[in-house]
Amino acid sequence: MRNRQFNSRVSVLALITGLNIISFAPATHAQEKVQTLDPIIVQTKGENKDSYVATTSSSATKTATALVETPQAVSVVTQKELEARQVQSVGEAIRYNSGVLGDYWGGADLRYDKTLIRGFDAAQYLNGLKLSQGKFAGLGRPEPYGLQRVEVLKGPSSVLYGQNAPGGLVNLVSKKPTAEPIREVNVSLGNFDRRQGSFDVGGALDDNAEFQYRLVGLARESDTQTDYGKNDRHFIAPSWRWAPSDDTSLTFLGSYLREDLGNQVNVLPPIGTLTSASFGKIPTSFYPGEPSFDQFIRASKSIGYEFEHSLKDVWTFRQNLRYDRQDADYRYVSYSGAPVVGTTMARKRTFIDQDLNSIGVDNQAEAEFSAGPIDHDVIVGLDYRYVDFSYQFGTASAPSLDIANPVYGSAIEMPRTTKSERTEQHQTGFYLQDQMRMDNWAVTLSGRYDVADSSTVNRLKNTTVDQNDKEFTWRSGLVYLADNGLAPYVSYSTSFEPTAGSDFDGNAFEPTTGQQYEVGVKYQPNEADSFVTVSAYNLTQQNVATSDPDNVGFDVQTGETEVRGVELEGVAVLTDSLSLKASYTYMNGEVTKSNDYKGNTPAQIPRQIANLWSDYTFQDGPLAGFGLGAGVRYIDKRFGDMANNMELPATTLVDAALHYDFEKLDTDLEGLSLRVNASNLFDKDYVGQCASTKFCQYGARRTVIASLGYKW
Incomplete structure (x- = not known):
């Protein structure tokens, strides 16, 4: 709970509904006896934007609660860490956190930010509201340069966010206006002919900082x-x-992101990637598509606001x-999945035309008060989310390609439409939470x-399925x-997620x-800028679809998965x-009930993950201003399919960074800095993921x- 003074008189009831806030005035009690309590102060360290260490997070409770007081494992990637590692995706941002397998497809597929938390695919949220995901072009890759921090909630989080997988979720926090002036420009170059420029400017528009602004932008051209x-x-x-006052604020947020990715469906056969073929290994640079046909253009736009008003x-x-x-306008030629004959690869052609609209609103009323010896932080909320998603899809065979001597230029026609659907989704949720504090004890109850x-x-069969x-x-x-x-803490939580079909x-x-x-136990030393979390969990998912033993081609929901x-x-x-x-992460996943895979390990779950990142900057001497960072990431072996027939070997990757502050060289160069970052420093050739026994992708x-950046 935050630093505050509580008053014992509480007689307000608030109901928030739709897009309006309706409040009921306090009841009048002529004989009411009012007693003023002494201030109750809970000390919380202030956040330091120049530190790797975060001490608060609003994602787990929707209140500004200290991490040490939150009965759930939460990881935070601060602005300092995002900048130090020059992260290029959300998956890359969280790759050094426990319980997480960021970019678990290996990071080479630029269509998606695929993230696994405690063994389950994780949804992404932006400023507490869910980012919608399409069926084919999928969840876009939010631009990390536009983020202030990234927060990872581990474990079921439906109680505050609604339908979600039980492993957890990732909440992205945007850069927002501040009264403090922000002036930053960057120019960067990299391998694969990368060229990029970015800027971040903002501050107050008037002397009283009543009006503030911020503008973040980036443009990049790069090969892969x-x-x-x-x-x-x-x-x-x-x-x-x-x-207009300390009690009221209204923030408008907008964004536009256009991605041009060519063809990212670079799936390849396991024989030739995971294991050697008769002709050896397929090069990581091999392109199975057709340059004249392939295209992936995705445009993501958003606009919204955040309103807050404190009442007394x-x-x-x-x-x-x-x-x-x-x-998303998406068409490509790719490997078909058929066995390779000699060096000849069978291919298919596909197109996807997809559009998605969604609106989300989260209404909250928070009350902070004391009742006797117990301090309360109560939040009552009503949220609503609407998604309108439609797509057209078509696929057919395409001319084959010689892996050893690829020749491109085949005439490719657009395939006919084989699927066309439109889905509308509505979710309404009412939630109530009470965070109670008495002496050294903190209790959280939510429903x-x-x-x-x-x-x-x-739309092809003119049929409708409602759920x-x-x-x-x-x-x-x-x-x-x-x-x-x-x-030390203990918690129990639940989740739900609708299943189509x-x-x-x-x-x-x-x-x-x-x-x-x-x-678990969290440790935040009183006199040190550090934070440690140790946690153990038992997570179970029920109603998992498994094959119907009595009706071939159909499923029943008798499956169960457990991850400890x-x-x-x-x-x-x-x-x-x-x-x-x-x-360090240890995960033991098991299919505990299934008509197909009972006793198997769920796909993509490694038994162990270990990460270490360090950053050292010289403060004095001839190397003053110079710094270097180094990181090691270890991912244990894991299965690529539910049948456990395909095993990906363990992988160890090394990252590195060099940085220099030119102010140490000459005070006239204050604000000028140079950063050089390398991911997979030793250029390890490895398979990032296998989605089945037919398809693999390189990492x-x-x-x-x-x-080169300049701040002023």
Whole structure:
């Protein structure tokens, strides 16, 4: 809980609905006896934007709660770390955190930010509102240069966010207007003929800082490790804030991102990538498509606002709203999945035309008060999300290609439409949470009720499938805050996620549900800039689809998956020169109920993950201003398919960084800096992922980026 003074008189009830806030005035009690309590102060360290260490997060509780007081494992990637590692994707941003497998497709496929948290695919949120995901062109890759920080919630989080996988979620926090002036420009070059420029400007528009603005932009042209590949993007994010008083603020946020990626469907056969073929290994630069036909252009746009108003000493009202639109024009030639004959690869041609519209609004009323010896932070919320998603899809065979001597230029015609659907989704959720504090004890109790409806129209068959789901989820947690900075905790949480499809009898599938028991201890030393979390959990997902033994080609929901794990994560600023981040993850995943794969390990789950990143900057002497960073990432072997027939070997990758502050050379050069970052420094050739026994993809080869920046 935050630093504050509580008053014992509380007699306000608020209901937030739709896009409006309706409040009921306090009841009048003529004889009411008012007693003023002494101030109760909970000390929380202030955030330091120049540190790797975060001490608060709003994602886990939707309140500004200290991480040490949150009964859940939460990881935060600060602005300092994002800049130090020059991250190029969300998956790359969180790759050094425990419990996470960021960019688990290997990082070479630039279409998606595929992230695994505690063994399950994780959804992404932007400023607390969900980013919608299409069926084929998928979830876009948000521009990390536009982010202030990245927060990872581990474990079921439906109680505050609605339908989600049980592993957790990633919340991205945008750069927003500040009263402090921001002036930054960067120019960067890299291998694969990379050229990029970016800027970040903002500050107050008047002497009283009532009006503030910020404008973030980036433009890039780049090739990729694959022949004919592209990694071009243009990004702009304007924002504006009106803060007429300390109690009221209104912030408008907008963004536009256009990606031109050529053909990213560089799936290849396992024989020739994971193992050698008769002709050896397929080069990582091999391109299975057709340059004259292939295209991937995706445009993502958003506009929204965040409103906050504090009422007297108890209530704070918030309303966050965002509209998102994504359009994708996508066509490609790719490996078909048929066995390679000699060196001849069979191919297919595909097109996807997709558009997605969504609007989300989250209304909150927060009350902070004391009742007897217990301090309360109560939040009541009502959120709503609407998604309108449609696509056309077509696929057919294409001319084959010789792997050993590829010749491009085949005439490729657009295939006819084989699928055409439109889906509308509505989700409404009401939630209530009470964070209680008495002496050294902190208790969190949360509950939520969701109604999720969807309707899918098959436009080729003129049929409609409706699905209606209702679910209650909850969470409870207990933390003991010792005076020496130790905070042992225990929690239980649940989740739900709708499942598309129906059984043999035509009954719509029920949502999958998840439950997690978690115990752990957090440590935030009183006199050190550091934070350590150790956690252990048992996570179970039910209602998983498995084959129907009585009706071939249909599924029943009798499957169950269990993941048990231990996580250790520590981040520290050990001296003015040295920052350190380390994590270790142990995951034991098992299909505990299934008609197909009982006893197997779920695909993509490594048994162990270990990461270490350090950054050292010389403060004095002839090397003053010079710094270097180094990181090691280890990913244990894992299976690429549910049948456990395909095993990816363990991988160890090394990252590195050099940076120099020119102010140490000459004070007239204050604000000028140079950074050189390398990912996969030793250029390890490895398979990043195999989606089945037919398709594999190489991981990202060495990437080197040099950036010259100026801040004033």
